Amino acid sequence: MSPDLDLTGAATAARTPLRTLLDLDGRLFEAAADWHWPGAERVLPRLSRSANHGVLWFATAAALAASRTPRARRAAARGLASLGLASLTINTLGKRSVRRARPVLDPVPLVRQLKRQPITTSFPSGHAASAAAFATGVALESPAWGAAVAPVAFSVAMSRVYTGVHFPSDVLAGAAFGAGAAFLVRRLVPTRAQLRRPARPRTEAPALPEGDGLVVVANRSSGTSERVRALQDALPRAEIVECAPEEVGDELAKAAARAQVLGVCGGDGTVNAAARVALRHGLPLAVLPGGTLNHFAYDLGVEDERQLARAIRHGEAVRVDAGRFATRDTEGLFLNTLSLGVYPELVRARDRWSHRIGGWPAGVLGALRVLRADRHPLEVEVGGERRPLWLLFVGNGVYHRMGLAPGRRTDLADGLLDVRVVHGSRRPALRLLAAAAAGPLTRSPAHAAVQVNRLRLTGIEPDTPLAYDGEVTTVSGDMTLEKLPEALTVYRPLETGF
Numbered sequence: 001m002s003p004d005l006d007l008t009g010a011a012t013a014a015r016t017p018l019r020t021l022l023d024l025d026g027r028l029f030e031a032a033a034d035w036h037w038p039g040a041e042r043v044l045p046r047l048s049r050s051a052n053h054g055v056l057w058f059a060t061a062a063a064l065a066a067s068r069t070p071r072a073r074r075a076a077a078r079g080l081a082s083l084g085l086a087s088l089t090i091n092t093l094g095k096r097s098v099r100r101a102r103p104v105l106d107p108v109p110l111v112r113q114l115k116r117q118p119i120t121t122s123f124p125s126g127h128a129a130s131a132a133a134f135a136t137g138v139a140l141e142s143p144a145w146g147a148a149v150a151p152v153a154f155s156v157a158m159s160r161v162y163t164g165v166h167f168p169s170d171v172l173a174g175a176a177f178g179a180g181a182a183f184l185v186r187r188l189v190p191t192r193a194q195l196r197r198p199a200r201p202r203t204e205a206p207a208l209p210e211g212d213g214l215v216v217v218a219n220r221s222s223g224t225s226e227r228v229r230a231l232q233d234a235l236p237r238a239e240i241v242e243c244a245p246e247e248v249g250d251e252l253a254k255a256a257a258r259a260q261v262l263g264v265c266g267g268d269g270t271v272n273a274a275a276r277v278a279l280r281h282g283l284p285l286a287v288l289p290g291g292t293l294n295h296f297a298y299d300l301g302v303e304d305e306r307q308l309a310r311a312i313r314h315g316e317a318v319r320v321d322a323g324r325f326a327t328r329d330t331e332g333l334f335l336n337t338l339s340l341g342v343y344p345e346l347v348r349a350r351d352r353w354s355h356r357i358g359g360w361p362a363g364v365l366g367a368l369r370v371l372r373a374d375r376h377p378l379e380v381e382v383g384g385e386r387r388p389l390w391l392l393f394v395g396n397g398v399y400h401r402m403g404l405a406p407g408r409r410t411d412l413a414d415g416l417l418d419v420r421v422v423h424g425s426r427r428p429a430l431r432l433l434a435a436a437a438a439g440p441l442t443r444s445p446a447h448a449a450v451q452v453n454r455l456r457l458t459g460i461e462p463d464t465p466l467a468y469d470g471e472v473t474t475v476s477g478d479m480t481l482e483k484l485p486e487a488l489t490v491y492r493p494l495e496t497g498f
Contacts, residue, residue, distance in 0.1 A: 025169045026103075032161050032168070033107035040162060041111055047152075048114065048159035051127050056156070057083055057134040064138070064145060070289075070303040075141040078185060079149075082137030086129040086181035090174065098123040100170070108164030118165055125166045125174035128157040132178030140186050201413050203489055205284045206260055207315030211235025213260030214286060214312060217251045218242045219270040227290055227305055228265050234309035238263070248273055256281040261312070261491075267291020268336055272469040275322065275488055276333050284489040286312055293470075295336045299397075299409045301492050311491040318494075319486035320412040323396035325468070327460075327479045334396055334468040338481065340457075341378045341391035341422070344465030344472050381459040391422040394481055398451055415485050416451040423448070455481045 037044070050056040057079065064076035100123035105113055120126075135153035139146020157175055160166040166174075208214055214235060218228045220242045228240050239259075243251045248270055256262055256277050263286040264274035271287055278285040288308050289297035300320070302308050311317065323334040377388035395418035397409040462476040 021169070025167045028168045029103055029161065029164075030107050033109070033164065037162060044155065044159035044162045045112060045114060047155055048127065048163050048165075051131065051156045051159075054083055054087065054130055056152075057130060060134070060149060060152070070294075070298060071142045072145060074191075075138040075145045078141045078182075078189070078191070079134040079137040081189070082133040082178070082182035082185045083130050085185055086133035086178040087126065089181060090124060090126045090129045090177060100167075103164055103167055105164045112163050114163050114165060122166055123170045123173060124177055125157070125160050125170040127160050128166070128171040128174030129178035129181070131156040132175040133181045134178075136179045136182035137185060140182060141191050201319040201486055202494065203317050203319045205315050205317035205489055205491060207313065208235065208238075208261065209313050211238030211312065214238040214263050215255040215259035215261070216240050216263030216265060216286070216288065217248060217255050217274065218264075218288075218290065219245055219248055219266030221245045227288055231263075231265075231288055231305040231309060234305060235312060245270075252277045256283060259283060261286055263288065265290040267470060268293060268295055269470040271296050272333060272335055272471065275335055279322070279333070279488060284317055284491065286491045296469075299336075299412060300490060307493050308491060311493045314493075316494045317489050317491045318413070320488050320490050321396060321415065322484040322487045323394065323417060323481065324484055325466075325475075325479060325481045327475050328477055330473060330475055332468060332473070333484075334394075336396060336469050338394045338396075338466065338468040339392060340380065340460075340464060340466055340475075341389055343391055343393070344467035378464065379459070379461065380457050386459060387421075387423070389421050389423060391420075392457075393420045394418065394455065395420075396483075413486050415453055415483055417453060417455060417481060417483055418449070418451055419455055420449045453483045457481075 047056070061076035061080050064072045064079075067073075099121045102118070102122045105117075131153035135146060135149045138149050157171050160171055161168055206213065211234075214237075216228060216231065216238060218225075218240060221244065225242065228242065232238060232240055239255075241251050241255060248266070252262070252264070252274055260283075262274060262278045262281070262283045264271055265288040268291060270291070274287075275285060277283075286308060287297045287300065287302055288305055289302065297303070300318075302311070320335075323338065325332050325334065325338055377390050378392070379386060379388055380392065381387070395409070397412050397414050398416055398418045399409055456478070457480075458478045460476050460479060463474045464476060466473055466475045
């Protein structure tokens, strides 16, 4: 046998399995075209068209976010991130790597066919990839919502075979791409369920089955009415006091005088004010998230009124740390973060615009204005050495970067201050962006990080802005920051795993 014949025989043998699979794929496509799908003629073509350019999934994500539950919002965000990665992969690699022609539409009944036929290559199915990516991403964050979305995603994928625009193998490959994208996103940005939380210092707190002795002060400007009404339904004997922002301090002081448990509903600034009153009066604190960010409540593990009510009914509580800062003229408490440098200016800029355009757009606008401004770095003496800094960040507890996502705390009683600085240079933008992208690195040319339980700063210039828990004040001279270990008793349902 000649060498030429050997090579031809080997090539034929190598092609045989692929040809067999393609033939099977074609037969399955024709069988699907011949099969009567009861009730599908009105639904599947429309569903297929609705998923063009991800419109169906963006609408579904908006519906999930409108539920106002943090888990649903996270599920929506994860679903869209997974969809985005899947679409990028399919359009840049998948479609260009395998240039497979679309199926011939002759076997497909005319009533099923799409009015506008796609012009891209057939393998893999972008619609199936997007559907699987979105549904898998949602399910990884919230299995319940994932179960609700899965039938729609399955129907979209099947509609591509039903309408004759894809072979079955195109759909299977696209779905595999999509699911893989969702798991890759989870690797980059772990879900809440993946975070291992250490055992918490549990403590005793009053169990209030009907809410007797609970007084909740709610900041009306945070849009808390719906949440406090739901809490009132769950704890009918609780007393609810809704008030304007300028009245929060007085109402908290009055509530502490008659409460067995002090409750608060509002943003992080309102929660900070309640924590100061609770510490002063030795009262346990019940926190119902009602602001935009709700860092403390979410890191604590309380996301809605049902979780909080369950904890109060059963007397489930933990001890958490607080941070304290003090100068000669100023003293304060922080439950989340404290910062000097450009961040207080960002908070001020955000507050000027938030009532007009909303919190998140105002934050983006504030950041752009702060980074573009021509300014000098902050001069602070740390450890006997005077240093130029664009930003000094101090966290009440160590913040962990969740992959590429913003940091969260898994331990609110670790006894540590998370101190991070961005070193000064001619302009802040590049260094701040580099520090944000790098995450919590120990040392770099742009920034540094260290964990301590006490920090002393000296030589702070007069009227230097300081931001803490979303509030802004000014400091000067020397400042001491320290931890108050396990200072505060806070309700939270223990069975969710702190």
